[in-house]
Amino acid sequence: MTRMLISKPAVRVADVLDERCDRCGARARLIAYFPSGRSLAFCGHHANRHAAHLTETAGAVVVEPHFAWRGVEEAAT
């Protein structure tokens, strides 16, 4: 399978994310902002589970400090 990364999301770190995971309702550790203007919040579990997809579709990503998001590695490869 060939992966095409047209653009990689800018990853920023926020002090606190006052959001809940849109998938399971747990405290969010990552918020992804999409070019369409939508945003989605993810807990650590779901942020990592969808990391590959998020690095390909999100325009910007905000993570909590000390949250080791898998997507940072995905975006670096």
Ligand SMILES: [Zn+2]
């Ligand atoms: Zn979740």
